[in-house]
Amino acid sequence: MRLGLILGEAFTGLRRNASMVISVVLVTFVSLTFVGAAILMQMQIGAMRSYWVDRAQVAVYMCTATSTTDTCTGGAATADQLAEVQAKLDGPALAPLIRDVRFESSDEAYQNALTLLGSDYAGILNADQFNQTYWINLVDQRQSNVIIEAFSGTAGVEEVKDQLQYLDPLFSALTVATYIAVGIAALMLIAAVLLISTTIRLSAFARRREIGIMRLVGASNRFIQTPFILEGVIAAFVGSVLASAAVLLGVHFGVDGYLSTRIDFVTTWVSVGDAWIVVPVIIGLGIVLAALSAGFAIRRWLRA
Numbered sequence: 001m002r003l004g005l006i007l008g009e010a011f012t013g014l015r016r017n018a019s020m021v022i023s024v025v026l027v028t029f030v031s032l033t034f035v036g037a038a039i040l041m042q043m044q045i046g047a048m049r050s051y052w053v054d055r056a057q058v059a060v061y062m063c064t065a066t067s068t069t070d071t072c073t074g075g076a077a078t079a080d081q082l083a084e085v086q087a088k089l090d091g092p093a094l095a096p097l098i099r100d101v102r103f104e105s106s107d108e109a110y111q112n113a114l115t116l117l118g119s120d121y122a123g124i125l126n127a128d129q130f131n132q133t134y135w136i137n138l139v140d141q142r143q144s145n146v147i148i149e150a151f152s153g154t155a156g157v158e159e160v161k162d163q164l165q166y167l168d169p170l171f172s173a174l175t176v177a178t179y180i181a182v183g184i185a186a187l188m189l190i191a192a193v194l195l196i197s198t199t200i201r202l203s204a205f206a207r208r209r210e211i212g213i214m215r216l217v218g219a220s221n222r223f224i225q226t227p228f229i230l231e232g233v234i235a236a237f238v239g240s241v242l243a244s245a246a247v248l249l250g251v252h253f254g255v256d257g258y259l260s261t262r263i264d265f266v267t268t269w270v271s272v273g274d275a276w277i278v279v280p281v282i283i284g285l286g287i288v289l290a291a292l293s294a295g296f297a298i299r300r301w302l303r304a
Helices: 003-016 018-055 079-090 106-117 119-123 141-151 164-206 208-216 221-262 272-303
Strands: 058-062 098-104 133-138 157-162
Touching: 018 141, 018 164, 018 221, 018 272, 058 079, 058 141, 079 098, 079 133, 079 141, 098 106, 106 119, 133 141, 141 157, 157 164, 164 221, 164 272, 221 272
Parallel strands: none
Antiparallel strands: 058 133, 058 157, 098 133
């Protein structure tokens, strides 16, 4: 099989259907950009979850004099109630689940609040308004329910909170955004496949006399099909390269240059290195889809 002849036929077909080829390039570019964005968003969610799961704590808030829950009818937590909670934490049932525990007194909580809010609040707030708190780091944050169940309803304990619960809405919103990106990418990929198939059929129709002559002289179906498949692959490859460039530039300027400097509570961001991992996926997906759709289209046309 003469490679030069096949490539020549493929580029001839691309020139004849320039407008359709540009459409394929653009649709492939947009669809694969969404694919890359969806993959990177999922990587970002995974990085954020791993970071916060390792650092999130379970807080056991002890009763204050102003607490109104059923477990705080006696007012502020007593020394005996504090000792009971500490004994449970040190007991054989919970100790294997706990990495470390830090006790924060009301005075410490008050000083931390003033550090965050400013000294102007010193005349408004007082230490008695703040809970004495046990801050618990777990070996496995997924077992936080065990701690919550162990201390919920305990006398002297006002509330037990898992800090990771505050981040669940953020993770859920990002996951929904990922699904939306995947859905848009899927629709655009379908459009790209249909466009590639249409382009190949139009190209075959325009060269129907040449195909007939090649059949008469004994050219194999593989020899006839290959230039048409290359047309789809080349167009999709150009769109894939553009999508890869868009993903890399988006991470470099959008994430590294903008988001990472303006959103402080997220400390772990996807990097250009992560984007380079996505690039082969984008290019490979574009080439495979183009080859399959073009091959299917030309085979059906030759059988017609």
